[in-house]
Amino acid sequence: MSDRWQAHDGQSVPMLSAEDISVSLGDTEILSNVSLTAECGSVVGLVGPNGAGKTTTLRLLRATLSPDCGTVRVAGDPIEGLSSKQVSQRVASTPQATTLSFEFTVRQTVEMGRTPHLSRFDRADSGDREIVEAAMERADVARFADRPVTSLSGGERQRVLLARALAQDTPVLLLDEPTSNLDINHAVNTLELVAGLAREGKTAVAAIHDLNLAARYCDELVLLADGEVRAAGEPGEVLQTPTLRDAFDATTLVTGQPGADAPLVTPLPDCEPVDQAIHVVGTGRQAAAAVARLVASGATVSVGVVPSGDAAAERARELGCENVTVPPFAGVDDNSRQRATELARAADAVVVADDVGDANESVVAAAERVVTLAGEGVSVVKSTRATVATLPDVVSGLATRQRQASDDRRVESREQQDR
Amino acid sequence: MRTHRKTAIWSLALSLLLAVVITVSAAIGPVWIPPTDVAQVLLNAVVVPTAVEISGPIVDVTTQPIFQFRVSPIQQQIVMGIRLPRILLGAVVGFALAAAGTIMQGIFRNPMADPSIIGVSSGAAVGAVGFIVVGGTLPFGLGLRGAAFAGSLVAAFGVYLIATEGGRTPVATLLLAGVAVQTFLGAVVSFLLLNAGESIRRALFWLMGHLKGAAWPDVWSSLVLVAIPFALLLVYARDLNVMLLGEEDAQSLGIEVERTKRILLGLSSLATAAGVAVAGIIGFVGLIVPHVMRLLVGPDHRVLLPTSALAGAAFLVATDTLARSGSAEVPVGIVTAALGAPFFLYLLRQREVHEL
Structure with missing residues (x-):
């Protein structure tokens, strides 16, 4: 699957990139000159305080919002030149919150992930159904495949949405707070799954609140604050006390995670800086x-x-x-x-x-x-x-x-x- | 695949129900005709083409009835000439209103949405009452129904234009614009009624919704105006399912949301306008039938849309039979609301409906 999207002449083109994007909603500038790149096979984490522009960035990356200036490219192609259908064949995303209020079953909801691959008069064939079952299995929702989504807990719904994105079978996966409602077991499993998908050649960009999970599972982090990129690079480079103070206005201690080669960020009660x-x-x-x-x-x-x-x-x-x-x-x-x-x-x-x-x-x-x-x-x-x-x-x-x-x-x- | 089988089974069952309701309805009236005789009359009307002759632009289809039951000419005349046009018109109108209601509730993701949510009925009311009160003649030989039809489409399109900015039509804006325009048009209707004088009774009768005086040409014209948009809506049923996930999600699943919304609004408004133009304002069908069917068959529009439409047809035929079988005819709109509302409340108590 991912081979299809390899750059044409073997030249390495980032799977997903944003170049100098700025966007305003009304009079408020939400993002200014944000650039980021996600190489094929990597997990890029968007971190930053509430209102930093993480969700907006993801909306731009899946073309549900157009930037005022700057370009988003998927496999080298400017995204604004692609139709919704073409974008949806390349980029799948799980929203932060969703209105799953209709009594669709889990299977029906996941099946909707196949929409980009079906023409108007196509019916889902056995291949589609296999992909749907596999996606439900991977996201650990197969157990309640026939239950209405409305009867599920928030965390279970979140995994259903992940399964839907997996069923979309795209080279790029965008995840908005994929673990926000999950228990620790499913949070880790979800991110393990994302890391596994990246090893298979997919590219993932995830907005993640939990800095420690982000540090552990992302190859690169982009730290956003006030709509600007404050730092970008490997987790160890980005997650440093001064940078975090600047972005979050918070006192943090950065040590190492037991059991992983990743920084561990411990937030501490706010205090005034002691420059002594x-x-x-x-x-x-x-x-x-x-x-x-x-x-x-x-x-x-x-x-x-x-x-x-x-x-x-x-x-x-x-x-x-x-x-x-x-x-x-x-x-x-x-x-x-x-x-x-x-x-x-x-x-x-x-x-x-x-x-x-x-x-x-x-x-x-x-x-x-x-x-x-x-x-x-x-x-x-x-x-x-x-x-x-x-x-x-x-x-x-x-x-x-x-x-x-x-x-x-x-x-x-x-x-x-x-x- | 299961979806298609489910659709087929439910549609077949509801079609049979509709056939039974039509047959029984045609039996009821000032003269009672046994349903078996009615069935024979109806079956006699079923024809198959035997030969097709094309000479230049004229296509001549020779048909032959399949059944040749012996029926009394009087019964034949009552059923085919008097009762059936009204019954079929009722079926078409009920079909259109329930289908349009299903679509509107889906687009708005709101259980309170009904077919006239973007002003279709109010527009038709202004057109019809204006025509009745002011009188006169309209261009192109448009009569009362033409005026209502035109009024409804102008109102719906107006609401759409008001709610659209920069190529985007947020449903919340559309909903509020619809409410405001309906209120305004309601004022216009009230003003017209104040000055109606002699014609006020006719105007009120129209506003309450009725199928009196239906004739075969009405049946054919509304059938065409409803069938075409309905067939297209069926094609969009899967897209509407995805739209229920929210517009942003739908777009990231490859649906051209704004275009799809435009098409769905246009088609369902057209179907509603075709129904309202011939029958006046019949409330509640488009609101409760989709609800009831959603409780029965689930939210998948590939099943819900055809079953709602068929159930709407059966419901309106049944209620219109009640409306005309009393000593004095009651506008069917009163019957649909009087029966539909308690039934709906019963359902609400049985199964709590928190969301759509």
């Missing part, structure tokens, strides 16, 4: 959490001295923070203590978490400012300069202090000017 150098002293999960939060809020974090293999050490290494580690149970050597003390002295503040151990006394002592996380092991810190707070308060406290400091500077400089 923070040194974390402590071990265990609390210290690890402090490192993660601080990195997510934009601080330059260093850690130490910690035993290697400790949760805090692992997290610091994973997030690329400077860290001073010593082998477990080996005691702290002078060199390490020296380095950690340097880091603490250079930092704007030192955050003390959990058990610091006597060995770190001198590190804490070198700090300009000390904040202690509320929790076990706090008593170990003997410094009288320490304020005690919970982790969220610590992060927001640092941000506030930083803002006040810059405000003060601004006031000072204005006063100087006045003089």
Whole structure:
């Protein structure tokens, strides 16, 4: 099937591409200068906040909306030059929500996917019926083939729509939030199916809310925000804390997914950016959490001295923070203590978490400012300069202090000017 | 394949029902004629062509009856000359209204849609009442029916033009434009009725819908005007199914949505206009018959459209029989609404209809 759409002289033409498309609905510009390419056999994920223009992009790609300027091409041919029928033989799509309110059975609904391949007077033949049955099987809806669609749950309907798109048997598949109503099992199965189809040579473009599923199953991601492409490329390149803050206005932590070579995005509570150098002293999960939060809020974090293999050490290494580690149970050597003390002295503040151990006394002592996380092991810190707070308060406290400091500077400089 | 068998079985069953209803209806009247005699008269009218002679532009078809039952000439005259034209006209009108109602409910994806949703009936009313009240003669020898027919098509086309912008006709706009135009035309009819004077009774009788005074030429002309659009609508039944998924989905399944909508609206309005022009405004047939049939055969228009149409025909013939069999004739529009509404409510209570 896919061979039919290979570029003519073996020259590689992207299966689907959008070049500089802009579109306005009324007075609002929905997309401006969006370009994207989906190579044959790849899954491209559209990610971005609500209202970023993901659905609009998909509508343009299936020609149910025409761009004000720019061109969409399918296998090299401009889409506006193709009839609805020709487009529907090349591009199948599953809508985000649908009005499946009539009591068609699942099979009847999936059979409608064959419409592009039937002329007005054709009847569906045995070949069509086989394709329909296979599509229902793949989308795991064959079990309720004869039930009315209206009796299905939202997730089941979504899979029926996927089956309909599969029955359309097109080289390009567009999916709008294919997993939004699905349980975790079916969400993963659906995306596995899409990835499998891509391996068979189909090209898929999917708008996906779940960044982690998108990262895992897409070969490339296009990050949209406010109708513009903010980043595009492999998931690891696109899903980075600063990019995500810019697009989503959200605080996120990017680590690695267990069980897959893909970034894991953990959204964290919103906080103001902390543009400071923070040194974390402590071990265990609390210290690890402090490192993660601080990195997510934009601080330059260093850690130490910690035993290697400790949760805090692992997290610091994973997030690329400077860290001073010593082998477990080996005691702290002078060199390490020296380095950690340097880091603490250079930092704007030192955050003390959990058990610091006597060995770190001198590190804490070198700090300009000390904040202690509320929790076990706090008593170990003997410094009288320490304020005690919970982790969220610590992060927001640092941000506030930083803002006040810059405000003060601004006031000072204005006063100087006045003089 | 199952769809085609289902269509065939249901259509056959409903055709038989229609034949029975027609036969019984032709038996009922001021003079009772036993249905067996009626059947014989009707069967005598069935002919087969035996020879076709073509001489230049004239095609001469010689026909021969298959059956030659002995029937009384009086019964023959009553059935063939008086009752059958009215019955067949009723069948054609019911057929047209139910078919058009099915299509409109599909296009609008709305259970409240009826054949005149885009102003067909109101336009016909203005044409007909205007003709009755103002009188005079129309060009091309158009009579009352011509005026109603023309009025309905002008109104429907007007609503379509109002709702269309940049080649797109959103159904929501179409619906609202239809409501507004119907209201306006209703005002025009009311104004005409105020000034109707002597002719008000005739005008009201027309507005209530009746099949009185039907003659064979009416049957033939409306049959042609209904059969042609119906045959074309059948061809579009599968497209209409896909349109039920929503216009955007339909388009991504390769349906030229705007063009299909235009064709469906045009054809069903034409069929409705043909019905309304000869029978006046007969409500409810086009609204409830498609509903009832949808409950029975499901939403697939390949089955639903022909079965609705046949059921509509049987329903209108039956109700018109009631309308004319009392001591004084009642406009059939009153009977369809008076019988149809309670039956529909009964169905609603039996099977909850949440959606179409």
